[in-house]
Amino acid sequence: RQGTGLRKLGKTADEFQQDLLSNLFYRRGTTVESASARDAYETLSLTVRDRLAERRARTAAAHYASNPRWVYYLSAEYLLGAQLEQNLLYSGTGDLAAEAVKALGFSLEDLEDLDVEPGLGNGGLGRLAACLVDSLATRDIPAVGYGIRYDLGIFRQIITENGQTELPDDWAFHGNPWEFPAPDDRQAVGFYGHTEPIPGSETRKIWVPGEIVLGEPSHMLVPGYGTETVNIVRLWSAKASEASFDLSRFSAGQYAEAVQEAVRAENISKVLYPDDSTELGRELRLKQQYFLVSCSLRDIVRRFRLRNEGWDTFAEKTVIQLNDTHPTIAIPELMRLLVDEYELEWDRAWEITRKTFAYTCHTLLPEALETWPVRMFEKLLPRHLEIIYLINMLFLREVEARFPGDHDRLRRMSIIGEEGERRVRMAHLAVVGTEAVNGVAELHSKLLRETVLDDFAELWPAKFQNVTNGVSPRRFIKIANPRLSDLITEGLGGEGWLRDLDRLAELEHLAGDASFAERWQSIKRANKVDLGLGDPDSLTDVMIKRFHEYKRQQLKLLHVITLYHRIRANPGGDWIPRTILFAGKAAPAYHAAKDIIRLIATVAARIEADPVVSPYLKVVFPSNYNVTLAERIIPAADLSEQISLAGKEASGTGNMKLALNGAITIGTLDGANIEIRARVGAENFFLFGMDAYQAAQTRINGYDPRHFYEHDAELRAALDTLASGIFGDVGHRVAGSLLGWDEYLTLADYRGYIEAQEEVERAWREPARWTRMSILNTAHSGFFSADRTVADYAARIWRVAPVPVQHED
C-alpha cells in the first residue's frame, strides 16, 4: 500500500463518520448545518463509492498482474437498478452509514428515495445484462460491460383511465454520484462517407467518413458480493468534436445552425429506443449500435495492445458476448480494424474474429429479429457493407460446398435477404461470425435449432448451445426481501446461500415445520402491508412484465371479467378476496398493447366502484414499473402469472424472481417456466394450456377463435361484456382482435386457464398446503441464480477462470 496512494478507509463507525464529514466539506462544499437531503445522499454515495474504488484499484492491479482472458459484454441495454442500497450491502457499510447519516439529521430511507435508477433498458434483456455483470464480479471473473449512456432512459409511465402516457426520463438530472467520466479515453467514430481502394491490396480499403462523432466513456463500479473483485460497466455518450461549433454562423446570428452539428452528434446517445420486440429500422438506432460497437472495440483493442502481445493471442485473451443482435455490427467492425487499420490478411483476421465473438439470442418473434436495409448500410456504413458482402460470399461458398446445388438453402441462409428490398439479416451475420450461439432457456434453444436458425444448426450443430437465464439473489432476495432473507439465513445457519443458491434446497426439511411456515406466511403478509396496494389477507395475484400480446395480459383480463361475472351472479358466495396487480410498460408505438393497458385501467375503476364485486376483487395498476418497483412488488406476491403462448417467451426472468420469493407460478410450458416446474415439482406449479408444438399445430390446422366463443358460455359472456361498450370502444377493439385473428391463441387457452385458477383457489383455501408449496418453490429455485448462469457461460462458451483479488492488508 506504501506509495500506492490508496488511503486506508476506516472500518469503524467513527472513521466512516469522519470520511462522510470530510466528503461533505471538501467534495460537496457545504456544512452539516446547511446540508440538504441531496447533499447527504451525494456525500454518502461518494463515501461508499470510495470504499468500492479502493477494491477496484486492487482488482485492476490483480487483473494486470495475471494478464487474464477477458469477458467483454456488449449490450445496448443495462437495467442496473438503484445503486445506493446495493453498494451499501456489497461494501458492508450499511450499519455504519445508517449511524453516520443520522448525525447529519437524515435516515437512510430518506436518502434511498433520492437514489438514481439508470433506466438504460426496456425489460428482460437489459436486466439480465445487469444480473450477469453482478455475477461475473461475484465469481471473480475479469470482465467489462460496454453500453450506451443514454441521457434519457426508458420513458416514465403515467397510467390514467386513458391508459399510458410517456414522459422523458432524465435519470441523471440531479447528477449521478456512481459514475466516473473518463474524457481522456474518448474515441472517434466515423459515419457515412465513401471508401477508396488501396493500390496493391484487394481486401484492404480506406474509409473516408463524412461525419466524425466522439464517444466519451464513463464507468460505474460493479462490485462482487462477498469477494474483493470490483469490475466496471463502461457507458459511452456521444460528444461533438471540438470543431463542430460554427462560430461564423453564430456571429451571423444563426444560433441554431451554429450548434446543429453538435446537436446531431449528441443525439446519438440522447434516448433509449423504447421498443422491446419490434424493430422500427430507424437510422438513428443503427447509428447508436455502431457508436456502441466502434467505441467499445477501440477500447478493447487499446487495452489489448497495452500488453504488446501479437494479434494471434487476441482471441485467446478476449471473448466478446453479443447481447442479442443489437451489437452484431461488431463482427465487420473488428474485421475492418484488423484488415484496414492493422493490415492483417483477411483469412487471419477472419479466424481471429470468429474465435472472439459469441452471440446470445433473446427472442423467437420474427419481427424482433433485426434486418437493416442495404441502402441504409450503403449510406451510413459503406465499408462495413463491403466487408459483410465478402463475409457472405465466403460463407455461401462453404454452404455450397456442403450442400451442392441447393440454391434455396443459399437464399435462405444468405446474410443478405433478397426478398423485396435487400436487407442485412443481423441474426445470420451473428451466427456466421461467432464461435457460439445460445438461447436463454432449454425450450428456446431447442426451438432456435428447429425453427428460426434450423439451417445453421444443421450446418454447425456444435455451435448451438443453451444457457438458461438467471437472476441476482442479492438484489432480488437480500435487498428486496430482507425479512425472508433473514429467515432463510436463520434456517440455513448463515448467509452462505447468497453466494451458493443451491443451498436453498436445505429449506425443504423446514417446509413441514409449523412455526417456520407460520413465520414464512407472516413475512409474506408483512411485505404486502409494506406494498400497500391491496388487502394483505387477499390472494395477491401478480402479472409484472412488458406489455405484449404474446405475454397475454389480455388472457388475465378475461379471467378478471369472468370473476366479475361470477361474483355478481352470486354476491353471497364464499369468494376468495383477490388483489390482481398488473404492472409494465408498452412500447409507445405498440397501440394494441396500449389498448390493453387502457382497458385494464377502465375495468379496474369499474370494479372499484362496484359495491357487489369490490369486497372480493381489486385490480391495481401501479405506474412506471421499473427495477425498484419490482423489488417492492415481488416479495408481496402469492401467485406469479407466466401465461405467455407456449413457444413465444424465450425464457422470462420475472418468473424466477417470483418463485425465489415464494410466489407459486400459474403458467404454460413456455421458456423457463418448464425448468421452474421441473425443479419445484409439478405439484407446486399450476400448469395449463397447449405446449409449443400443440400451439404451432393449432395454427397450422387452421384456428378459428369464434369456435371457442360459441362453445364456452363464460368466455362468450366475458367477450360480450368487453365488446358491450361499458368499457368504451377500447373494449370493443380488444374483443374484436380476439374474435378476429387472436394471434396468440388466447381464446383456445381460456378454459384451461380458468380451470387452473380454480385449482389455485382450492390450494389457497388450505393455508398450510399453500405455504408448503411456497417454501418448496423457493427451496428448489436455487438453479436460477445468475451465478450459475455465469458459471455455465464461463465453462461452455467463455472458457475463463476466476482471478482472485487479494484482501486489503
Ligand SMILES: CCc1ccc([C@H](C)CC(=O)N[C@@H]2O[C@H](CO)[C@@H](O)[C@H](O)[C@H]2O)cc1
Ligand atoms: C429491435 C427491438 C428489440 C429490442 C429488444 C429486444 C429484446 C431481445 C427483447 C427482450 O428483452 N427479450 C427478453 O429477454 C429476456 C432475457 O433473456 C428473456 O427472459 C425474455 O423471455 C425475452 O422476451 C428485441 C427486439
